Amino acid sequence: MPCSLPRTALLAALPLLLLTACATPGDSASRASPADPATLAAQLSAGDAPWPQERWWSAFGDAGLDALVASALRESPSLRIAEARLAKARALADSAGSLRFPDVSSSLQATRQRYTENGMIPKPYAGSILTSGELALDFAYDFDFWGRNRDRLAAAVSQTRAAGAERESARLLLVAAVVQSWLRLDRSYRVLDIVEAQRTQRERQLQLTRRLFDAGLAAAGDVASADAALAAARQDMQAQREQITLQRHQIAALAGFGPDFAATLPRPQLPDPAAGGAALPSVLPADLLGRRPDLVAARWLVEAARGSAAAARAEFYPNVNLIAFAGYSSIGLGNLLKSGSGIAGWGPAISLPIFDGGRLRAGLDSANADLDLAIEQYNQTLLDAVREVADQAASLAALAGQQGEAQHALAQAAKTRELTQIRFAAGLASELTLLADDDAWLARRRALVDVNERSLETRLGLIKALGGGYDAAPQSRTHEDAPASAAQ
Numbered sequence: 001m002p003c004s005l006p007r008t009a010l011l012a013a014l015p016l017l018l019l020t021a022c023a024t025p026g027d028s029a030s031r032a033s034p035a036d037p038a039t040l041a042a043q044l045s046a047g048d049a050p051w052p053q054e055r056w057w058s059a060f061g062d063a064g065l066d067a068l069v070a071s072a073l074r075e076s077p078s079l080r081i082a083e084a085r086l087a088k089a090r091a092l093a094d095s096a097g098s099l100r101f102p103d104v105s106s107s108l109q110a111t112r113q114r115y116t117e118n119g120m121i122p123k124p125y126a127g128s129i130l131t132s133g134e135l136a137l138d139f140a141y142d143f144d145f146w147g148r149n150r151d152r153l154a155a156a157v158s159q160t161r162a163a164g165a166e167r168e169s170a171r172l173l174l175v176a177a178v179v180q181s182w183l184r185l186d187r188s189y190r191v192l193d194i195v196e197a198q199r200t201q202r203e204r205q206l207q208l209t210r211r212l213f214d215a216g217l218a219a220a221g222d223v224a225s226a227d228a229a230l231a232a233a234r235q236d237m238q239a240q241r242e243q244i245t246l247q248r249h250q251i252a253a254l255a256g257f258g259p260d261f262a263a264t265l266p267r268p269q270l271p272d273p274a275a276g277g278a279a280l281p282s283v284l285p286a287d288l289l290g291r292r293p294d295l296v297a298a299r300w301l302v303e304a305a306r307g308s309a310a311a312a313r314a315e316f317y318p319n320v321n322l323i324a325f326a327g328y329s330s331i332g333l334g335n336l337l338k339s340g341s342g343i344a345g346w347g348p349a350i351s352l353p354i355f356d357g358g359r360l361r362a363g364l365d366s367a368n369a370d371l372d373l374a375i376e377q378y379n380q381t382l383l384d385a386v387r388e389v390a391d392q393a394a395s396l397a398a399l400a401g402q403q404g405e406a407q408h409a410l411a412q413a414a415k416t417r418e419l420t421q422i423r424f425a426a427g428l429a430s431e432l433t434l435l436a437d438d439d440a441w442l443a444r445r446r447a448l449v450d451v452n453e454r455s456l457e458t459r460l461g462l463i464k465a466l467g468g469g470y471d472a473a474p475q476s477r478t479h480e481d482a483p484a485s486a487a488q
Contacts, residue, residue: 031368032375034302035382054469057179064266065182068255072178075256079174082167089156089163096156099149102141109134110333125331133336136327136343143322148314155307158300165297172293172468178254179460185247186268187453192240194446198439199233205435206230212432291467292385298378305367305374312367315360321349385465392462399455406451410444417441 053059057069073079110133117127144150206226212218248262255261324346330336353360417437423429 032372032379034299034375035379056463056469057175060179060270062182062269064269065179068182068251068265069175069178071255071257072174073171076174076254077256078170079167082163082170086160086163086167089160093153093156093160096149096153099142099152100144102139105138107134107136107138115331121331130331131333132329132331133333134327134329134343135336136325136329139322139324139346141322143320145320146314146317148311148317148319151307151311151314153307155304155311158304158307162297162300162304165293165300168293168470169297172464172470174254175468176460176464178251180457181247181251181254182268183270183453183456183460185244185251185265186270187449188240188243188247189267190449191446192237192244194442194449195233195236195240198442199230199237201435201438201442202226202230202233205432205439208432208435291470292465293467293470295378295381295385296470298374298381302371302374302378305371309364309367309371312360312364315363316353318350318352323347323349388465389462392458392465395458396455396462399451399458402451403448403455406444406448410441410448413437413441413444 058066110131112129112131114129115121115125115127119126142149206223206229209218209223209226213220213223245262248265249259251265252259252261324344326342326344328336328338328341329343330338330341335341417434417440420429420434420437424431424434
């Protein structure tokens with residue numbers, strides 16, 4: 001006699017049979033692992049120090065620079081692009097978050113049609129032209145037993161936070177570019193002052209040399225040499241004025257304006273470059289890399305990729321939805337709201353992938369590859385960040401020594417010039433000797449301007465490498481069920 005099982009036993013065994021027949025994710029998983037920032041940065045220092053403030057450029061004490069930065073932050077297209085990307089990421093997170101809640105919708109339909117005489121519609125409706133109507137309220141809810149929607153939400157929230165950090169990274173790059181251009185404009189003006197003094201001094205040298213030549217006390221080569229030195233000074237003046245014009249144009253573009261705005265820019269009023277500008281940490285804390293917005297963005301992109309990979313894995317498991325509806329349906333609009341026209345129904349909807357030709361496995365492999373890519377990009381960003389900070393710190397230490405030597409050389413040139421002035425006043429030195437010492441003194445001044453400008457730009461580079469005062473705290477617009485790792 002054939003064996004038979006009760007219907008309830010068959011229903012109870014059905015999920016097990018489906019699970020044994022369905023597609024499975026197998027052992028597909030990510031192979032990369034994020035590097036440890038503390039390990040890489042520990043060699044920089046183990047101390048603690050204050051970070052650059054959020055408005056670090058204000059420490060330069062230049063009102064013109066403050067106004068330019070404010071204009072750039074307000075008008076720059078690059079920041080507007082970053083803002084648009086953030087707004088899109090927030091909208092996608094809101095869309096993913098809506099999957100946690102039931103979907104309730106209403107519908108009203110009215111259809112004018114002729115009903116067939118040979119179908120399921122009985123007479124007197126068969127063969128007639130009538131208007132059918134339906135008014136219903138539909139309900140659907142995804143139970144999300146396997147966390148697919150939760151993982152999608154976690155990925156979307158991480159994408160939003162990454163977009164927020166990328167916006168701050170764009171902001172930092174823009175402000176740093178404005179400040180760097182302003183520093184270079186200040187250096188060009190300082191060099192122009194020196195070159196103009198050199199031109200005046202070399203004009204006097206040429207006059208005296210020509211007099212000596214006319215008196216038979218100098219050779220024609222001396223006149224030619226003095227004339228060439230004057231031409232070089234004039235060429236240098238033209239080059240510095242060109243640099244000033246180009247730097248003004250660049251600053252105007254960074255501030256969000258056209259070239260006409262460049263003509264309205266004042267001369268920078270920065271303090272003495274030897275003073276060092278904005279304050280920086282005296283030591284570099286081991287956790288400094290947490291303040292870099294590009295690194296924060298890369299970390300959130302890893303979290304987003306991890307959530308997407310988890311959601312792709314959940315696609316292999318059954319999806320259970322509850323569907324229900326209630327309302328009215330009738331043939332003839334006059335009957336629509338009558339009590340006998342009521343309709344209602346509910347029931348579960350279960351879907352389970354059994355054979356999909358490898359589509360789900362390919363999707364999971366792709367998501368794991370994206371996760372590996374995000375992790376390795378984070379690791380590369382971390383390595384670059386450590387190198388940038390170490391390079392800027394090393395350059396600052398070297399430039400401190402160069403500044404000291406340049407100041408010493410200038411002091412000695414000034415002393416030599418002063419002694420020559422005394423000898424000239426006593427008739428013991430010629431004016432040409434005095435002018436030659438002036439030339440050497442001006443050259444030492446220019447060398448100091450150059451090394452001071454390099455020092456300021458390097459300090460700016462370190463501020464940028466330290467994150468420019470960026471606060472890496474989570475953005476206020478987040479969802480309650482953000483991934484646990486995202487709150488760290």
